[in-house]
Amino acid sequence: MAESKKHEKQILAAFKKTGARIETKSRVKMKTKADFALYYTPGVGTMSTYLAEHPEEARTYSVKRNSVAVISDGTAVLGLGNIGPYGALPVMEGKALIFKEKADIDAWPIVLNITAIDPQERINEIVNTIMAIAPAWGGINLEDFSAPNCFEIEQRLIEALDIPVMHDDQHGTAIVTLAGLINAAKVTKKNFKKLKVVISGAGAAGVAITKLLRAAGIDDIIAVDRVGIIEPSRTDLNPVKQQLAEITNPRMVSGDLMNALIYADVFVGVSSAGLLSEDHIKVMAKDPIIFALANPIPEIMPGIARKAGAAVIATGRSDFPNQVNNALVFPGIFRGALDKGIRRITDDTKLRAAKALAALISNPTAEKILPDILDKRVVSAIAKSVR
């Protein structure tokens, strides 16, 4: 504990020293009166008149060309939960930093102070705010919005705006999970489309992973939330989970996580620390694949999972092999979308991105199913896959 406190102090000291992890930078010189006359007044008047008449050309003539707003309302920050806009800010700033470092995208953190308490009013306020500030951005990366609000927020923004909008907790996670699973199936010599998959957690990530694995051709998926297996007979399901019940659980299994896992090939956990035990793994099929993605403490620690017979183990952490991390995905997705003027990130794009990511590992092994965050091929491979 003392050690941990000391480590926390070191982290805060490092953040204090840098103050901000990103800043702005001029792309033109402002050294002479002629510079001011061109890039400020009166030159800017010509540019303003032009863009007022040709708003679609903002992509060519302004920051819109390469900018992404990283936006959160702070309701589902990491594993920390609803910690508000200031709690969310360090994560959004970190994402903006990664956007720049990995993909040379000009991203800026925007954290929302939304006062409405009623869920629908909250959704409306968030959607209205983001629509109002959208014109100058080339893309919008939604982050750490809690479920189920996140689904309606993302959907309405996608429909209303003419720029790419992606809720990374959903689709970034789904894409990197699918990529990892493609290679984990190779490692275990299992037929990918025949995989029996159990997804623990029916929040933003769980729902998006389910949908993307379905789109990738996997039919046998069981989703499990805190109450148990999600299935049509349950009366406590919100509309999103009702929809999930319709597209999952073809064998109509009932009960809890243990029931779901019998003969399953894959456990994908986007739920909570320590949820999975050795006993759970022991009821699974031969060579089970365990993606324990809860962060920072996974559903089961890799050592225990291995002892219980897991053939491939992935976590969200950087200190174990096979890190399943959104940061492998979002820089490339937006790089591709900005470069090609893509306005919607379709399921097809998500599938291609996952395949492109998986293909970077030519000989996957139990310890290496995904490229490293430092692998310089990742962004361009994913960007290329965006059409």
Add this chain to the structure above:
Amino acid sequence: MAESKKHEKQILAAFKKTGARIETKSRVKMKTKADFALYYTPGVGTMSTYLAEHPEEARTYSVKRNSVAVISDGTAVLGLGNIGPYGALPVMEGKALIFKEKADIDAWPIVLNITAIDPQERINEIVNTIMAIAPAWGGINLEDFSAPNCFEIEQRLIEALDIPVMHDDQHGTAIVTLAGLINAAKVTKKNFKKLKVVISGAGAAGVAITKLLRAAGIDDIIAVDRVGIIEPSRTDLNPVKQQLAEITNPRMVSGDLMNALIYADVFVGVSSAGLLSEDHIKVMAKDPIIFALANPIPEIMPGIARKAGAAVIATGRSDFPNQVNNALVFPGIFRGALDKGIRRITDDTKLRAAKALAALISNPTAEKILPDILDKRVVSAIAKSVR
């Protein structure tokens, strides 16, 4: 005209070449896994937990330390009017560029797409949007919001937020105008507080100039709008102009601009091109001071004003002497406010800023009442004056 078209093409080509005039830049290295572990996950979790508990420390640990949002709804862009968010974007981006170049402030342009038509609904939407996105910013620079909406918008944001909020069209213009007038009075050997001032234009700038000159001790101010002199007997005044009527026109002059100018020492135009004639100047007191600030075409061209007897002439343009330009003011005001954690830009600060700016010209002349935009002393002098 062909020449002008050619010039416009050159401007557009320059903007197209740079694409964006600002970008983001990392302030930390992200070369190793340890970098990612510190500045992204899991390190960022410690920072998020800390800021959720100590939101006021976002000024120390995040982009909030040095960031300013440059926000417009595009309703009063330069002299171009209500040309919408995309029309406003080049100006806001230019201001963000100047913030960086002049004061090392990390500013980003945000242009608002506000759909409400009813004025009060519009104001509410704008205020709600800006309040919602405020947490990550160290300051908010409002720009090119039309009058009278701009007054309520600024006032409500100042009261609601704990960061400096300044509508630059009002206060930047007022501060630089006051600075210029202090030195113009010296040049003409007129007693500053006894100046008889006529202000043409009762929009954002006209109202703010009037108030700041009053605060600086000038009692004899007449404000004139399109209809004529603003005075209490008029029945067509909005609440802001009614307030103006109460604090101006002590000699109770009636009529039009010509009536207002009889024996006036100073004409300040923040109105429209060509409004002032030689005949107007001829009715003024000896050695009249003419600030013809309409942009890009002033109320009167300097050559004509001089021929009519003007002793000191200023415009908003960079191609004449005595450019009265907001860009002399806003970088220093926000630099000072950010450095000192100042939450409100008071009248007292505005007065001190104007005096500090004027004091940079030790021997003002008719051709040199204000420092140049390239003068490196300007930002620090104004920043020092902010308390």
